[in-house]
Structure formats: C-alpha cells, structure tokens
Amino acid sequence: MGIAASRPPLIVIAGPTASGKSGLALSLAEQIDGVIVNADASQIYRDLPILSAAPSVEERDKVEHRLYVIRDAANPCSAADWAALAKAEIDTIHGGGRIPILVGGTGLYLRTLLDGIAPVPAIDPAIRARVREKEVAENRAELERLDPEGAAGLNPADAARTARALEVVLSTGRTLRSWQRERSGGIGDAVKLKALVLLPPRDWLYARCDERFRAMISAGAIAEVEALLARNLNPALPVMRAIGVREIASYLAGSFSLDEAVVAGQQATRNYAKRQYTWFAHQPPENWPRFHEVPNDRALELTKAAG
Numbered sequence: 001m002g003i004a005a006s007r008p009p010l011i012v013i014a015g016p017t018a019s020g021k022s023g024l025a026l027s028l029a030e031q032i033d034g035v036i037v038n039a040d041a042s043q044i045y046r047d048l049p050i051l052s053a054a055p056s057v058e059e060r061d062k063v064e065h066r067l068y069v070i071r072d073a074a075n076p077c078s079a080a081d082w083a084a085l086a087k088a089e090i091d092t093i094h095g096g097g098r099i100p101i102l103v104g105g106t107g108l109y110l111r112t113l114l115d116g117i118a119p120v121p122a123i124d125p126a127i128r129a130r131v132r133e134k135e136v137a138e139n140r141a142e143l144e145r146l147d148p149e150g151a152a153g154l155n156p157a158d159a160a161r162t163a164r165a166l167e168v169v170l171s172t173g174r175t176l177r178s179w180q181r182e183r184s185g186g187i188g189d190a191v192k193l194k195a196l197v198l199l200p201p202r203d204w205l206y207a208r209c210d211e212r213f214r215a216m217i218s219a220g221a222i223a224e225v226e227a228l229l230a231r232n233l234n235p236a237l238p239v240m241r242a243i244g245v246r247e248i249a250s251y252l253a254g255s256f257s258l259d260e261a262v263v264a265g266q267q268a269t270r271n272y273a274k275r276q277y278t279w280f281a282h283q284p285p286e287n288w289p290r291f292h293e294v295p296n297d298r299a300l301e302l303t304k305a306a307g
Contacts, residue, residue, distance in 0.1 A: 007094045007191070007192065008094055008097065008098065008099045008100075008192075009099060009191070009192040009193065009194050010090060010094075010099075010100055010102065010187075010191040010192065010193050010194070011028070011034065011099060011100070011101045011102065011194050011195070011196075011303055012039075012101075012102045012103075012110065012193065012194070012195040012196070012288075013025050013028075013101060013102070013103045013195075013196055013198065013303060014039070014102075014103075014104065014105065014107075014110060014195065014196070014197050014198070014280055014284065014288075015105060015197050015198030015199060015200075015276070015277075015280055016105055016198075016199075016205065016272075016273040016274075016276035016277045016280060017053070017105050017209065017243075017269065017272060017273050017276060018053075018205060018208040018209045018212050018269070018273060019105075019198040019199070019200055019205055019208075019273075019295070020198055020200065020208075020294070020295035020299075021103050021104070021105065021198055022053070022055055022059075022103060023295065024198070024295045024299055024300060024303065025101050025103040026055075026059060026062065026063060027300055028101060028300060028303050028304055029063040029064075029101055030062070030063055031300075031304060032099055032304060033098060033099070034063070034098065034099040034100070034101045035063070035064045035065075035066060035089075035093045035098055035099070035100050035101065036055070036063060036064070036065045036066070036101050036103055037065075037066045037067055037086060037089050037090065037093070037100050037101065037102050037103070038054075038065070038066065038067040038068045038103065038104060039082075039086070039102045039103060039104025039105075039106055039109050039110055039113075040052065040054075040103075040104035040105060040106055040109075041077070041082070041104075041106040041108075041109060041238060042238075042239070042242045042243075043055075043068055043069070043104070044067055044068065044069070044070060044071050044077050044082065045069065045071050045072070045073050045077075045239045045242075046069045046070065046071065046072060046073070047072070047073040047224070047227070047228050047239055048073075048224055048225075048228065048239060048242055048245075049069050049224075050216050050219050050220050050221045050224050051216055051221045051224055051225065051242060051243070051244045051245065051248075052242060053212065053216070054068050054069050055068060066089045066093075067082075067085055067086065067089060073228060073231070073233060073237060073239040073240075074231070074233055074237065076237055076238050076239075077238070079106075079108045079109050079111075079112040079117070080112060080117050082106075082109050082112070082113075083109065083112045083113040083117070083185070086102070086109075086113050087113065087187060090102075090187070090191075101303075105276050105280075107276070107279050107280065107283060107284075110284075111283075112186075113186065113187060113188075114186050114187060114188035114193070115183050115186040115188055116183035116184045116185040116186030117183060117184070117185055117186075118176070118179040118180040118181075118182060118183050119179065119182055119184060120168055120172065120176070120179045121171070121172055123167050123168065123171045123172075124170075124171045127167055127170050127171045128167050128171075131163050131166050131167045131170070132163055132167075134163075136156075136157065136158075136159040136162055136163075137156075139159075139162050139163055139166050140156055140162050142166055143162055143165055143166045143169070146166070146169045146170070146175075147165060147166075147169050147175040147176070147177075149175070149177060150165045150169075150175050150176055150177055151165070153177075164176065194303065194305070195284065195285075195288040195289070196288070196289055196291055196299065196302055196303050197280050197281075197284055197288050197289065197290045197291065198291050198295060198299070199277060199280060199281055199290050199291065199292050200291075200292065200293060200294050200295065201292070201293075201294065202274075202277070204294055205273055205277070206270045206273065209266060209269040209270045209273050210266045210269075210270070212269070213244065213262065213265045213266045213269050214262055214266070216244065217258075217261075217262060217265075221244065221248060222248055222251070222252070225244070225245055225248040225249060225252065226252055228240075228245065229249055229252065243265070243268050243269050243272050244265045244268065244269070246268075247261045247262075247264040247265040247268060248261055248265065250264070289302060
C-alpha cells in the first residue's frame, strides 16, 4: 500500500500511564480540529471510566473522542478487534478531511494497527487445554526445548506469554516469532505518520501515578469496582485485571483497609508505568521522537507540526 499523499496525517501520542498524553492530545485537538482516538486497552470499556482515567464527559464534549467507554466488560477487546475499530475510525476521520490523534499506552494495540498481525492459525483446542493446565515452569522447560529463541525473550515467570508461545509451536509446528515475521494488515506504510513518545522524568511520573490513584478513589472508583464485581464476570477477562481492580476488591472484601488499598493501588500503578516506560523507550521505531521533559508547549509544537 502506498502512502495516501492527499490525506491528513495520523498523529500518535504514546507513553506510560499518567505521562500527560490525554492533556496534550486535548490541547492539540482544540488547535487543529483533531479527533482523539483511544489506544488504551482499559479505556475502551464502559465499566471503569474512573479507574481507567478515561476522558471526562466534559473533555469529550470539548473535542471529539472516539473508541472511549464503548464496550461492555463481558466482551473482551483483543488487539485485532481494536485495530479493526481504529482503522474504521481513522478512515472516517480522514474521509472528512480531519486529523486523527491516536492516544494511549497499550503498545500491543499500536503495534497491531501499524505493523499488522501475525496470521497464526487457530490453535488446536486439545493442545491449548493441555498447555493451560500445566505449571509455568513445566511449559517453560518444553518451550526452551522447542523454541529456545522465543523462550530466551520471555520472563520465566510470564505464564500467559509462555503458554501462548508453546501452544503455537505445538499446534502449528512453527514458532511464534516465525509467524510474527509475516505480519499483515498494518496501516503504517499507508499513512503519513507523526508520532511523539512521552517519557517524562520518572519522579514526576510516579508522583502523578500516586496522586491520580488517590483522586480516583475520591471520584468514585470504589463504587465503580463494586458494581463491576456484582456482575460476577469471569476473573480472566481483561477488565478484571485492570490496574486497581484487585486492590479495591481486597478493600471491599475486608482484606485491606482503605489506606492499604490506596497504597497497593498506587504501587501497582507505578509498577505498570515502569513497564510501559521501558517498552516505549526501546520498542517503537527510532524515528519516533522521545520527549523526556514534563509535557509542555514544546511538546505541543512537536505534535502540532504534523497538522
């Protein structure tokens, strides 16, 4: 696919949670009549607008937002699902002559949209069941034998990714990495892409994480989680693993005091931000500028230049 020279650019503002992405995107969209498109795996769900730090109703009224708080928690949204939704929104926005601004910290979503997805065939259900029943150490040992390169790239304690890599090689006879070299369906080569990665000072970022989690509690996150738990959803669903759900659930169950839940939620948020920070520092293409200051007017000008 060639780049559509007549179309407006696609702007991407990425980075860890609490890094200032949403505020920067809002300012930019107001100045260039842009449309903000969600690229955050939790903010797509209707059930956790507070705990996921989704844009407020007032912010969504101020500028147009797409793919926020639209999906029920019982209906998981995979990276491929989101990429299909995002492609449609980007096409519609471009068709109207406006600029889409992708905003989020879910690297897998962005990679799937821009680079495409590996055409891995459906996994044999019997193989999947067998792999998922085993302990991570047992799966790790088998993966090291069948796919040593893939195993070397995984944290030994990462049960989900280890199981996925193992079930792929057992079911298809090929490693997951070999399938990933055949990614297709990405739009990265078909758009005029302008990206900015926010990597502000870590002490500022972690303080923002702490402050924001406490603000979420004050804004009603506890009632939000209580309503989610009342639905008795499958605990394996993505929304049930959102940052803060486990900690607030422990408070509601009486296992934590409120202060303990807040401290645990703040720690979980900082841990998540740290993992995202490392990913966004190294994984996106080298030509994606990294902005290491607190988001400011200079960051706005860097992104505004795309318009």
